[in-house]
Amino acid sequence: MVAVDRLPELRELRVEADSLVIGAAQTLTEIERRLDGTVPLLAELFPQFASRLIRNSATLGGNLGTGSPIGDSTPVLLALEASVLLADADGEREVPLADYFTGYRQSVRRPGELIRAVRVPLPLSPVTAFHKIAKRRFDDISSVAVAFALDIEDGVVRKARIGLGGVAATPIRALATEAALEGRPWTAETVETAAGILRTQGTPMDDHRASAEYRSAMLGQSLLKLYAQTTEAVPS
Template sequence: RDAAFAVGAPADEDPLARRREQAPPAPVATEYTRDDTAFLRRDTLAETLRLLRERPDAVVVAGSTDWGVEVNIRARRADCVVAVDRLPELRELRVEEDHIEIGAALTLTEIERRLDGTVPLLAELFPQFASRLIRNGATLGGNLGTGSPIGDSPPVLLALEASLLLADADGEREVPLAEYFTGYRQSVRRPGELIRAVRVPLPLSPVTAFHKIAKRRFDDISSVAVAFALDVEEGVVRKARIGLGGVAATPVRALATEAALEGRPWSAQTAEDAARVLRGEGTPMDDHRASSLYRSAMLGQSLLKLYAQTTEAVPS
């Protein structure tokens, strides 16, 4: 830090300093080939989808915060890489009367700034998702597209009852996120199909929380991630949605716990009873991040923590 300060500030006429004050150049269609490999960027979503129909083996990248690690650390290479990060059709954010639609190629930082707290559960997720540098490039489409069971956004989006708009050269379909994952890093997404947007229904549940359990508080991979969205009316849990990450081969909804909460008073006894159910959700395993017993314990503790955090605001 001292060395950086010792360098001093650039002169007013410094070309790099002047360049930083200008808008970035507009993205242009790109086709770079070397030997038998290619990096391709198209101008429109329709052109990209036609390309993916021709090259279903292509690796699709936006921020490349996941694939970039594979290239850098594991020396993986792809015959064809297709960039979608600047496609206008994937960079829209619209707030409608009954839903919010978030473009799959918007970075997490862009979503955070544009929503500005409109979705409190997402607002709670963002500061815990990796680092600011990663959030400047990472996208919801990428986090969901990899199908990782330890991604931080799937539990939150499951609790929000989000659905995905999947597009290919033949058209578009909407798939509930709860039906999207089919196995470890597997999904219903077909070859040549892209996640165009994430749709979050409105109105939102008023009682929400995101609990991320990791070895480091920030900038770490989750051992367990739990997202809650509850409707509590007149002291009774009318609706409960709970998304889990890190406790099964895919992100999952805690359906048994949701059933144990709904229709019961939001009380310490209900929280304790439901916490016992939550400890048995998923199929936690032992690995270098946490033991299965620890993961189960954290699941139950997360619900007790939620109750403790909300009892001052919600009648019991």
């Protein structure tokens, strides 16, 4: 067994003209410290991700590599429209995270490939939120995780990206809900309609953490909560 967590190629964190590149072996604690709140959606994720002890060792590469449908970081990265940089002896390729997962704990990563880094495009959407629904507030596995990234200008949703975890065999984008929001006014009527669509996204299941019905209900409630949290902060 070979440990690769100290390879410089896996530990970079740099800001480019149009993107932020985060090495796959950077721990969540290191990312949190170095970004220092400059990516608000990640800043909201970190305190809710397990415990400080785990964040001192956990990495984005590891969270993506397991392919878990309830990994907390993946919905956030989906909402940020992140891509995965995969490398092997023959070179490197970039895959949009939305296309990375192919099934339960399966991905497009080939034998011999490593997750080298995650790329987040810039600029960032100004309206973001991460809602984790779990039995405990901290240090628990999500029943449902929802991440939002919206561009709202002059009271109209210009762009919406929503990442979901815990409601399908893989983390997914809520494409139908995004379409229901984009181009429409950021009003209670729009949000209530979109929340109804969001409740139908994915294929949630019953298990010891939550029922499928509860998971679906929490999806819609998350969007209503976002609207309540942001209405006064969004320029009219």
